[in-house]
Amino acid sequence: MSRVEELSLLAENVGETVLIRGRVHRVRVKGKAGFIVLRKGMETLQACIFAKDPDDSISKEVLQQLKGLTLETVIELIGVVNKTPRPVLTCSVKDVEIAIREVKVLSPATPQLPLLVEDASRSDKEIERLIEQAKKKGKDEATVVVVTKPTRLDNRVIDLRTPANQAIFRIQSGVCRFFREYLIGEGFTEIHSPKIIGGASEGGCDVFKLDYFGSEACLAQSPQLYKQAAICADMKRVFEIGPVFRAEHSHTHRHLCEFTGLDFEMEIEEDYHEILTLYHNLFLHIFKGLNTVFAKELKAVDEQYPFEPFVFTEKPVIISFPEGVKMLREAGYEQADEEDLAAEQEKALGRLVKEKFGTDFYMLDKFPMAVRPFYTMPDPENPKYSNSYDIFMRGQEITSGAQRIHVQKLLAECALKKGVTPESLGAYFDNFAYGCPPHGGAGIGLERVVMLFLDLPNCQMTSFFCRTPTRLAP
Amino acid sequence: MSRVEELSLLAENVGETVLIRGRVHRVRVKGKAGFIVLRKGMETLQACIFAKDPDDSISKEVLQQLKGLTLETVIELIGVVNKTPRPVLTCSVKDVEIAIREVKVLSPATPQLPLLVEDASRSDKEIERLIEQAKKKGKDEATVVVVTKPTRLDNRVIDLRTPANQAIFRIQSGVCRFFREYLIGEGFTEIHSPKIIGGASEGGCDVFKLDYFGSEACLAQSPQLYKQAAICADMKRVFEIGPVFRAEHSHTHRHLCEFTGLDFEMEIEEDYHEILTLYHNLFLHIFKGLNTVFAKELKAVDEQYPFEPFVFTEKPVIISFPEGVKMLREAGYEQADEEDLAAEQEKALGRLVKEKFGTDFYMLDKFPMAVRPFYTMPDPENPKYSNSYDIFMRGQEITSGAQRIHVQKLLAECALKKGVTPESLGAYFDNFAYGCPPHGGAGIGLERVVMLFLDLPNCQMTSFFCRTPTRLAP
Numbered sequence: 001m002s003r004v005e006e007l008s009l010l011a012e013n014v015g016e017t018v019l020i021r022g023r024v025h026r027v028r029v030k031g032k033a034g035f036i037v038l039r040k041g042m043e044t045l046q047a048c049i050f051a052k053d054p055d056d057s058i059s060k061e062v063l064q065q066l067k068g069l070t071l072e073t074v075i076e077l078i079g080v081v082n083k084t085p086r087p088v089l090t091c092s093v094k095d096v097e098i099a100i101r102e103v104k105v106l107s108p109a110t111p112q113l114p115l116l117v118e119d120a121s122r123s124d125k126e127i128e129r130l131i132e133q134a135k136k137k138g139k140d141e142a143t144v145v146v147v148t149k150p151t152r153l154d155n156r157v158i159d160l161r162t163p164a165n166q167a168i169f170r171i172q173s174g175v176c177r178f179f180r181e182y183l184i185g186e187g188f189t190e191i192h193s194p195k196i197i198g199g200a201s202e203g204g205c206d207v208f209k210l211d212y213f214g215s216e217a218c219l220a221q222s223p224q225l226y227k228q229a230a231i232c233a234d235m236k237r238v239f240e241i242g243p244v245f246r247a248e249h250s251h252t253h254r255h256l257c258e259f260t261g262l263d264f265e266m267e268i269e270e271d272y273h274e275i276l277t278l279y280h281n282l283f284l285h286i287f288k289g290l291n292t293v294f295a296k297e298l299k300a301v302d303e304q305y306p307f308e309p310f311v312f313t314e315k316p317v318i319i320s321f322p323e324g325v326k327m328l329r330e331a332g333y334e335q336a337d338e339e340d341l342a343a344e345q346e347k348a349l350g351r352l353v354k355e356k357f358g359t360d361f362y363m364l365d366k367f368p369m370a371v372r373p374f375y376t377m378p379d380p381e382n383p384k385y386s387n388s389y390d391i392f393m394r395g396q397e398i399t400s401g402a403q404r405i406h407v408q409k410l411l412a413e414c415a416l417k418k419g420v421t422p423e424s425l426g427a428y429f430d431n432f433a434y435g436c437p438p439h440g441g442a443g444i445g446l447e448r449v450v451m452l453f454l455d456l457p458n459c460q461m462t463s464f465f466c467r468t469p470t471r472l473a474p
Numbered sequence: 475m476s477r478v479e480e481l482s483l484l485a486e487n488v489g490e491t492v493l494i495r496g497r498v499h500r501v502r503v504k505g506k507a508g509f510i511v512l513r514k515g516m517e518t519l520q521a522c523i524f525a526k527d528p529d530d531s532i533s534k535e536v537l538q539q540l541k542g543l544t545l546e547t548v549i550e551l552i553g554v555v556n557k558t559p560r561p562v563l564t565c566s567v568k569d570v571e572i573a574i575r576e577v578k579v580l581s582p583a584t585p586q587l588p589l590l591v592e593d594a595s596r597s598d599k600e601i602e603r604l605i606e607q608a609k610k611k612g613k614d615e616a617t618v619v620v621v622t623k624p625t626r627l628d629n630r631v632i633d634l635r636t637p638a639n640q641a642i643f644r645i646q647s648g649v650c651r652f653f654r655e656y657l658i659g660e661g662f663t664e665i666h667s668p669k670i671i672g673g674a675s676e677g678g679c680d681v682f683k684l685d686y687f688g689s690e691a692c693l694a695q696s697p698q699l700y701k702q703a704a705i706c707a708d709m710k711r712v713f714e715i716g717p718v719f720r721a722e723h724s725h726t727h728r729h730l731c732e733f734t735g736l737d738f739e740m741e742i743e744e745d746y747h748e749i750l751t752l753y754h755n756l757f758l759h760i761f762k763g764l765n766t767v768f769a770k771e772l773k774a775v776d777e778q779y780p781f782e783p784f785v786f787t788e789k790p791v792i793i794s795f796p797e798g799v800k801m802l803r804e805a806g807y808e809q810a811d812e813e814d815l816a817a818e819q820e821k822a823l824g825r826l827v828k829e830k831f832g833t834d835f836y837m838l839d840k841f842p843m844a845v846r847p848f849y850t851m852p853d854p855e856n857p858k859y860s861n862s863y864d865i866f867m868r869g870q871e872i873t874s875g876a877q878r879i880h881v882q883k884l885l886a887e888c889a890l891k892k893g894v895t896p897e898s899l900g901a902y903f904d905n906f907a908y909g910c911p912p913h914g915g916a917g918i919g920l921e922r923v924v925m926l927f928l929d930l931p932n933c934q935m936t937s938f939f940c941r942t943p944t945r946l947a948p
Contacts, residue, residue, distance in 0.1 A: 003743060021743075023708070023909060041708060074909040107880050109909035157905045160707035169709065173664040180654070190647040192734040192920070194939050195669070195717045196682070196693075198947040208670070210684035210693070212731075213721070213943050219670075219684070226939060229948070233634035234497070234515060235643065242716060243669045247687070257686075260666040269477060269495075406581050427948035431631045435497060435548045435583035446666070465668050465700060469687050473672040474703070474901035 001078065007043035007093050013081045014096060020045070021106070023161070024073045025117065027066055034066040036100070037091055038077060039117065042163040042300050044091040046084075047077055047098035058101075065103055071116065072109035072158070078102040092163075114155045119145040121162040123304045149460070156465055156474055164304035167297035168462055171290060172450045174297075176241055178289035179262050182282045188237040188264065193226030195219055195243065198426075208247045219245035222443055225428050227265035228404060232436040239264040241446070249469050253458040254396065254448055258467040262449070265441030272377070272387045272403035273318075275440045276363055279391065279401075280316035283361060287312055290453065298454075307455035310360050310394070317353065317362040321385065324364050327352050338368035338384065350395020360452075365389045367402075374418040375411060375428075377403035377440070391442070393452035401442030408432035475552065481517035484570050487555045491575065494519070497635070498547045498583075499591065501540055506533075508540040510574070511565060512551060513591065516637040516774050518565040520558070521551055521572035532575075539577055545590065546583035546632070552576040566637075588629045593619040595636040597778045623934070630939055630948055638778035641771035642936055645764060646924045648771075650715055652763035653736050656756045662711040662738065667700030669693055669717060672900075682721045693719035696917055699902050701739035702878060705913040706905045713738040715920070723943050727932040728870065728922055732941040736923070739915030746851070746861045746877035747792075749914045750837055753865065753875075754790035757835060761786055764927065772928075781929035784834050784868070791827065791836040795859065798838050801826050812842035812858065824869015834926075839863045841876075848892040849885060849902075851877035851914070865916070867926035875916030882906035 004010060004020045025039035032051040037044050049066070051059040069075070079098040087094040122130075130144045152159040159165060180190070196210070196217050207218040220226075223240050230238040244261040268274055287310060290298065301307070319327075328335045333348050335341065341349065341364075353362045369378055369386045379385040388402030405411040411432055412422045422429045450462040460466040465474060478484060478494045499513035506525040511518050523540070525533040543549070553572035561568035596604075604618040626633040633639060654664070670686060671694050681692040694700075697714050704712040718735040742748055761784060764772065775781070793801070802809040807822050809815065815823065815838075827836045843852055843860045853859040862876030879885040885906055886896045896903045924936040934940040939948060 021741075021911065039708075041710070072909045074911045106911060107882075107906070107909045110907040113908065155908075157703050157706045157901075158908055160704075160709070166708065169665070170663055172666075176664050177654070177658060180651070184651060189644055190650050191643070191938055192646075192717070194732055194941050196719070196732055196941055196946065208684050208686070210682050212682070212946050213723075215946055217946055229631050229939070230634075232631045234513075234640065235634070236515070241666075243666070245670070249687075258668055258670055267495075408581075427631075432581070433584040434587065434629075434632055435546045435581045437495065437548045437580060464665055465703070467668050467670055472670065472686050472689055472691055 005040075007040050007045050010045065010081055010093060010096050011083075014083055015081065017078065017080050017101065018098070019076055019078050020098070021074070021076050023117075024069050024071050024075060024109075027069045027071070029063055029066050032063070034063045034100070036066065036069070036075075036077070036103075038075070038098075039161075042166045042296070043093055045093040045096075045098065046088045046091050047079060047100050049100040062100060062103060069103075069105070070109045070111045070113075072113060072161075073105055074107040074109075076104040076106060078104075113158065115147050115151050115158055116145070117158065117161045120147045120152060120159055121164065121304060123306065125306075149458075153460065153466065153471065154474070162304065163300045167294075167300035168450065168454065168456075169464065170297045171294050171301070171454070172446065172462060172464075174290055174294050175286055175446060175449055175453075176260075176262070178286040179241070179282065180239070181289075182285040183237075183239045183264060186237065186278065188239045188266070189230075189235050191223075191226065191230050191235070191238045191240050192242065193220070193223040193230075193240060195245070197225075206246055206248045208245050221246055223261065223263050224443070227263055227441060228428075228436075228439070229431055231265055231267060231439040232431045232434065237264070237266040244443075244445075251469065254451070255468075256447060256459050256463055256466055257469060259448075259459070259463065260446035262444040262446055263441065265439060268403060268438040268440055272438075272440050275401065275403070275442070276316060276318060276365065276389060279363070279399075279442060284312065284314070286449075287361070287453070301454050301456075305454065305456055310453050310455075311354075311358060312361040313357065313359045317357045317359050318365050318389075319353065319362060320366045321364060321368060322366070324349055327356075338370040340367075340371040346392070346397060347395040350392055353392075354395075360394045361392070363389050363391050372402060374415045374420050375404050376414075377405050378414070387440070389442075391444075393449065394455060396448070396452055398448045398452065399442045399444045401440065403438070403440035406432065406436040406438050479514075481514050481519050481567050484519065484555055484567060485557075488557055488570060489555065491552065491554050492572070493550055493552050494572070495548070495550045495580070497591075498543050498545050498549060501543045501545070503537055503540050506537070508537045508574070510540065510543070510549075510551070510577075512549070512572075513635075516640045516770070517567055519567040519570075519572065520562045520565050521553060521574050523574040536574060536577060543577075543579070544583045544585045544587075546587060546635075547579060548581040548583075550578040550580060552578075587632065589621050589625050589632055590619070591632060591635045594621045594626060594633055595638065595778060597780065599780075623932075627934065627940065627945065628948070636778070637774045641768075641774035642924065642928065642930075643938065644771050645768050645775070645928070646920065646936060646938075648764055648768050649760055649920060649923055649927075650734075650736070652760040653715070653756065654713070655763075656759040657711075657713045657738060660711065660752065662713045662740070663704075663709050665697075665700065665704050665709070665712045665714050666716065667694070667697040667704075667714060669719070671699075680721045682719050695720055697735065697737050698917070701737055701915060702902075702910075702913065703905055705739055705741060706908065706910040711738070711740040718917075718919075725943065728925070729942075730921060730933050730937055730940055731943060733922075733933070733937065734920035736918040736920050737915065739913060742877060742912040742914055746912075746914050749875065749877070749916070750790060750792060750839065750863060753873075753916060754837070757865075758786065758788070760923075761835070761927070775928050775930075779928065779930055784927050784929075785828075785832060786835040787831065787833045791831045791833050792839050792863075793827065793836060794840045795838060795842060796840070798823055801830075812844045814841075814845040820866070820871060821869040824866055827866075828869075834868045835866070837863050837865050846876065848889045848894050849878050850888075851879050852888070861914070863916075865918075867923065868929060870922070870926055872922045872926065873916045873918045875914065877912070877914035880906065880910040880912050 022038040022040035026037040496512040496514035500511040
């Protein structure tokens with residue numbers, strides 16, 4: 001008897017007795033017939049049993065057992081794989097079903113579930129259809145269960161069982177896998193920088209403070225200092241995937257108080273555009289990897305949250321900040337020369353770039369020095385601008401990055417210009433006294449990349465267990 | 475003119491003009507001759523220039539420039555690759571040297587360095603030799619510089635530049651790479667669990683507390699709760715590499731207040747020994763990967779910190795706790811039946827196992843229930859013991875792991891036996907009300923694995939920037 005892991009391949013086992021572990025997604029007993037819809041990962045399968053005559057004691061026993069099964073109970077089902085006479089419309093596996101021989105309960109679920117996976121799996125369109133149906137039947141539309149975001153997040157362990165969520169977190173895992181795969185191939189070394197640090201990593205506000213054996217410490221808002229320390233320590237090319245903490249009172253769709261940072265930092269040989277070239281190829285590797293390896297998962301997300309496939313070009317689309325400003329103005333948007341883009345302008349520029357270049361992925365280069373931190377390398381040809389960039393997916397920023405100043409004297413000058421004293425910088429400043437090669441990098445929010453690739457409305461959907469100003473549990 | 479990245483391959487470029495970026499490791503000008511030892515990663519290379527006649531103005535200018543070079547300055551050196559008449563004993567590259575044409579300073583270092591990479595790179599044996607030499611010459615042995623641990627850690631950005639440290643962190647990166655590579659191949663999904671949590675993850679003590687927008691929160695002491703939540707959420711097999719926080723007042727060689735956890739958790743199909751089999755194969759993949767891909771790095775560590783190669787067997791060596799107790803007693807050690815092993819017993823058992831089985835890597839299975847947490851699955855055949863294990867490298871524990879209880883009723887009983895009320899467990903307990911497949915896993919300390927593979931004396935050496943009760947910086 002073989003154990004089946006992949007329900008979608010079950011047609012290969014027709015006629016065989018198999019063992020399948022899964023959850024009770026639906027269950028129904030009607031007279032002498034019993035039906036279970038078994039759910040496993042993103043798939044569902046029908047299983048049934050019929051008591052044919054009064055002596056059929058085993059089947060009767062199983063039917064009795066089915067009556068006691070609660071939804072979401074983990075069971076092991078033993079039975080024979082049969083072709084179905086008609087496609088099973090209500091299951092993802094349509095061509096075969098199981099004739100149940102035996103059911104074993106591994107872990108029972110309470111009958112009082114806070115939400116049903118079936119309800120949580122519906123698309124907006126399906127919900128509308130059900131509401132229409134209810135209205136036609138003269139029922140109140142409130143009879144159609146709509147699972148709210150708080151219910152989902154409060155009971156995340158059930159919410160995560162929907163096919164779309166199963167898919168989202170496999171895709172998230174894929175992004176990390178392709179990110180590292182590419183960088184390791186390019187000679188990068190992975191680092192693990194400390195998250196508890198002595199001072200605030202970027203300015204003093206928006207940090208979580210904690211007591212460290214009687215000293216004040218805080219949680220790192222970015223691995224910036226340590227990525228640069230790695231370069232200063234001759235590690236040449238480094239990356240880190242790790243948590244990033246921001247005590248921001250932001251309640252937007254794209255802010256989290258704890259998110260996963262995909263960070264890299266690299267030596268520059270001749271020109272900081274080497275970083276942008278690497279960045280582009282890195283993301284091409286990620287996008288192509290997702291489209292190839294996770295096609296089934298993309299489809300599962302699309303079924304509940306329909307989205308336009310993410311488009312990108314083989315060659316990088318790099319637009320200078322002044323060009324971007326010009327494009328916005330020509331399209332009727334207001335944008336100052338040396339101000340950062342507001343959310344509206346960001347989205348508008350994304351649309352304009354997509355129209356002109358046919359890509360959801362582009363780079364805005366040469367940001368005004370006025371809107372970048374002091375450690376950003378000024379553009380040697382025009383110090384009003386800088387060797388820095390933001391990178392966008394579907395018109396929303398996923399990265400700020402830059403060439404950093406690697407010469408201590410210049411760093412002191414640039415800090416003072418922004419009103420920062422070198423003394424206040426501590427180790428960050430001191431490191432540059434020991435020599436440091438030219439370098440730059442970027443930090444990318446994993447949850448944003450997944451959200452924007454899938455065109456989902458909120459980062460909380462792509463965070464495993466999200467943290468917001470009002471959510472610390474579960 | 476080609477840019478050279480790998481100094482050990484420079485012999486291929488004899489006769490060519492090349493550009494090499496690196497650091498001034500040593501520099502000397504004597505009359506009309508100038509010498510630089512250039513350091514790049516783990517390698518050093520000699521470069522020289524001679525002013526041959528009074529008109530040789532370019533060479534003179536370079537000689538003048540060499541006089542002003544400080545150690546650790548980042549330079550780019552342009553010159554011709556020549557074979558050396560005799561091997562250069564003081565450099566790692568012995569067969570070729572560079573005839574300098576041009577030197578460009580990219581980032582100057584201060585002349586007041588807190589330590590020299592050359593001093594920090596010596597093995598104990600070399601230091602002894604130098605002390606002997608000093609004594610013979612009638613000098614004070616204090617003229618031989620010995621770089622202390624605090625000096626190293628205070629100036630980690632320089633300390634990390636030694637060949638051994640360059641190697642250690644490439645090896646650390648390799649451990650993570652092989653860990654993930656193997657698990658992804660086995661169908662695992664990577665997760666990123668929150669590090670800021672509402673309650674203490676394991677008991678109430680030894681946690682770092684912080685203020686979370688007015689609520690009390692703490693830093694996760696392990697991703698345990700969330701790994702299990704992932705299994706409960708049907709993710710089947712998951713892993714995480716991330717920071718783990720322990721506010722322990724431990725000042726031992728193997729404790730850190732922040733370390734990198736290599737965690738995995740998986741569904742069990744029939745028996746929890748599936749976890750041990752996977753674990754063994756996973757670590758075989760890591761050990762073999764290190765020995766193959768990082769041979770050069772292992773040699774570099776061995777040069778400064780000589781070690782016996784790590785030995786392991788193709789088949790897992792699994793010893794039950796009672797067997798281990800018996801082995802210890804037979805060898806004259808005291809060990810109670812239901813008490814955990816003390817450090818001395820751990821090391822002794824490691825020696826005994828190595829003698830008997832010829833491995834530095836083994837598993838101690840079936841720990842007494844008395845010394846394991848309440849959520850550990852009791853051994854169904856003998857409830858005095860449990861389905862849990864520790865795993866050792868060179869006689870030191872790198873992992874505690876177990877099958878976890880997946881049925882809420884049993885969990886409540888076992889918690890109460892240990893004086894823990896189910897109510898106090900919050901979400902951890904509630905999750906099991908929604909059904910959960912049988913599962914187990916392990917959490918491994920990355921810094922310990924690297925320390926023990928290389929037989930280094932302290933975890934602080936394998937932590938990028940370590941955190942101990944007395945160290946929060948840099």
